[in-house]
Structures are given as structure tokens and as C-alpha cells.
Amino acid sequence: MEQNHKVYYKTPIxxxxxxxxxxxxxxxSVINDEIESSEIVPECLKDCVQQLDEYFKGSRESFNLKLNPVGTDFQKKVWNELLNVPFGKTRSYLDQSKKLGDVKAIRAVASANGKNPIWIIIPCHRIIGSDGSLTGYAGGIWRKKWLLEHESPSLQQSLF
Structure with a gap:
């Protein structure tokens, strides 16, 4: 069995x-502990670190990485649908449930979003409440707001 590798990477948030x-x-995942960035990045994680770096610098809008999240079939279906939400756009939990073919599954969809193991790359931060509210986010609402502003040029311009 292949050994898992781990790296810590400092982001703006x-x-x-x-x-x-x-x-x-x-x-x-984002952690709140102050840990130093890893000095050595394992080969299998270099593309991920580089692409996240480009994302935070504003030069990358989509990721081209091999993903292998662990979850149930339903969770993986939800996470896969999250990959279809374009950069700079949002979708409501209800919209996401409709895309998955079951409006009544909204709570299960929201729960699966909350268990998304691949922060930013599987963009659960782009899912908002039907009323436009920035509902729950495992990384903290302030991070969700930061990510959405980072991805939306019109929002960024309105700040200045």
C-alpha cells in the first residue's frame, strides 16, 4: 500500500x-495552528502546492490535479458536482440539489459539502444559501468570504 505524504503550505488565510x-x-484542509511551511515537498504533492500558490496569487482559476478523496458514493457524487461550479460563480444548496437530481436531498447535499476533504480545489466555498447568505463553512465564514472575494473581480473592485 502506498504511503501517504503530508506537507504544510502557508496561504494568505x-x-x-x-x-x-x-x-x-x-x-x-486549513488548520488554525501556527505551523511552519514544510521545507521539503514530496514529489507527489508538488503540483498541488504549485497550483494552490498560483490560485492565491490570482493566476489560476481551475485546478488540474488527480484527486482521491475518501467518502461515500453519495459524498463523492456531491463533491464531483462541486467541481462544475465555475470560478467566480456561486450556486445555492438548492441549485446543487437540483443538479444532482433530487431537490429533497438538500440537507444531505449540505452535509456532504461540509465533509468535503479537499479545501478550495473542490470548491464548496462557492455554495451559498438561497438568500445569498454565506451559510456554514468548515474553514470559517470569514475564509469563505475571503475566497469568494478573491474569485470575484467585481467584488474586489467594490472594496477600493
């Missing part, structure tokens, strides 16, 4: 902990 192996990225 916290330290990202990236775990993966030759089969793909297993998780990207």
Missing part, C-alpha cells in the same frame, strides 16, 4: 495541510 500519494490528493 491560514496553513493548508495537504495529504496525498501517487494515487492523488486525499485531503487539503
Amino acid at each position: 491560514g496553513i493548508a495541510k495537504i495529504i496525498g500519494d501517487i494515487n492523488g490528493i486525499i485531503s487539503v
Whole structure:
């Protein structure tokens, strides 16, 4: 069995902990601890670190990485649908449920979003309440707001 590798990468909104192996990225999470960025990045995680770096610098809008999240079939279906939400756009939980073919599954969809193990790359931060509210986000609402502003040029311009 392939050994998982881990790296810590400093982002503008916290330290990202990236775990993966030759089969793909297993998780990207934000941690609140002050940990130094890893000096050595395992080969299988270099593309992920580079692409996240480009994302935060504003030069990348989509990721081209092999993903290998661990979850149920339903969760993976929800996470896969999240990959279809374009950069700079949002979708409501209801919209996401409709895309998955079951309006009544809204709570299950919201729950699966909350268990998304691959922060930013599987963009659960782009899912908002039907009323436009920035509902729950595992990384903290302030991070969700930051990410949405980072991805939306019109919002950024309105700040200045």
C-alpha cells in the first residue's frame, strides 16, 4: 500500500495541510495552528502546492490535479458536482440539489459539502444559501468570504 505524504503550505488565510500519494490528493484542509511551511515537498504533492500558490496569487482559476478523496458514493457524487461550479460563480444548496437530481436531498447535499476533504480545489466555498447568505463553512465564514472575494473581480473592485 502506498504511503501517504503530508506537507504544510502557508496561504494568505491560514496553513493548508495537504495529504496525498501517487494515487492523488486525499485531503487539503486549513488548520488554525501556527505551523511552519514544510521545507521539503514530496514529489507527489508538488503540483498541488504549485497550483494552490498560483490560485492565491490570482493566476489560476481551475485546478488540474488527480484527486482521491475518501467518502461515500453519495459524498463523492456531491463533491464531483462541486467541481462544475465555475470560478467566480456561486450556486445555492438548492441549485446543487437540483443538479444532482433530487431537490429533497438538500440537507444531505449540505452535509456532504461540509465533509468535503479537499479545501478550495473542490470548491464548496462557492455554495451559498438561497438568500445569498454565506451559510456554514468548515474553514470559517470569514475564509469563505475571503475566497469568494478573491474569485470575484467585481467584488474586489467594490472594496477600493
